[in-house]
Amino acid sequence: MSSRRSRSMFSDLQRQSVSFTNLPTTTTARFRPPPRPMLAALLFAVLASVIAWQASTAEAASSSSPSPSRYDLTFQRYQICVNSSSRACSDYEAVCLNCTFNESCSYGLATTANCSVPETIHCAGDRIFSRNLTCQYCYQSPEADYACSENTDCDAQIVDATYEAVCTMMDDVLCIGNRRFKKNxxxxxxxxxxxxxxxxxxxxxxxxxGDLFYLGYTGWGLCKLFTFGGLGVWTIVDVILIATGYLGPADNSLYL
Structure with a gap:
């Protein structure tokens, strides 16, 4: 009995050992880096997007301090109404004169104004003289004769959008009425x-x-970057929108 029991126990151990040897073996998964061409393309795209963003930032900084406009020069130019005993009184600019006009003149036709130089200005010749001009009020003058304040808060992409500006006549232009006025x-x-x-x-x-970074849409540019242009669909749509002018700068300004 004991020998039979020992043989059965030995056979059971053999079966267990066989079952353990048949268990599947596990292997450790290894990380495979993406192909080098894909990494190079991704790095190039990120670099190009950063360059486009820097270009838009630089242009925005340069546009924040633009060159003086005609309006700025009107108030920042040197003082022209200075005393000069060698300068003829009739040669002074219109801004330096006191003039009276015939307001019953025919609009758009030539007329004459009686002008004088203030006593505070020393000049040569007659202090009272006549000056020819076109019969029109200052606000009716051509755009080249006055300069207006600028406004970058309005939406320039809206058709026929206007804003109320303060306009000032050029120093040498003579006109009827106030030389400073408001105009849409x-x-x-x-x-x-x-x-x-x-x-x-x-x-x-x-x-x-890259295009959205340049236009100032930083958030949308990041979304477009990490989705690879919406798998190409977003890219095609933006090309069409920019080409037709429908997609403009984020600050509501106009393209150059």
Whole structure:
């Protein structure tokens, strides 16, 4: 009995050992890096997007301090109404004169004003003289004869959008009425963003958000970058929108 029991126990151990040897073996999974061409393309896209964002930032900074406009020069130019005993009184600019007008003149036709130089200004010749001008009020003058304040808060992308500006006549232009007046001016300002640059970026690196970074849409540019241009669909749509001018700068300015 004991020998039979020992044989059965030995056979049971053999079966267990066989079952253990048949268990599947486990292997440790290894991380496989993406192919090098894909990494290079991703790095190039990120670099191009950063360059586009820096270009838009630089242009925005340069547009924030634009060159003086005609309006700025009107108030910042040197004092012209100075004493000069060698300068003829009739040669002084209109802003330096006291003039009386015939307000019953025919609009748009030539008329004459009686002008004089203030006593505080020393000049040569007659202090009272006549000056020819066109019969029109200052606010009716051509746009080239006055300069207006600028407004970058209005939406320039809205058709026929206007804003109320303060306009001042040029120093040498003579007109009837107040030389400084308010006028509704078309909202047509620009921050220096070029349509051609935006379209080129949209075609080349638009799939990685380069065009949106340039236009100032930083958040949408990041979304476009990490989705690879919406798998191409977003890229095509933005190319069409920029090409037609429907998608403009984020600050509501006009393209150059």
């Amino acid at each position: 001016v078309p909202c047509e300002w620009t921050a220096g963003i070029r349509w051609s640059t935006a379209l080129l970026l949209s075609i080349t690196v638009g799939g990685f958000g």
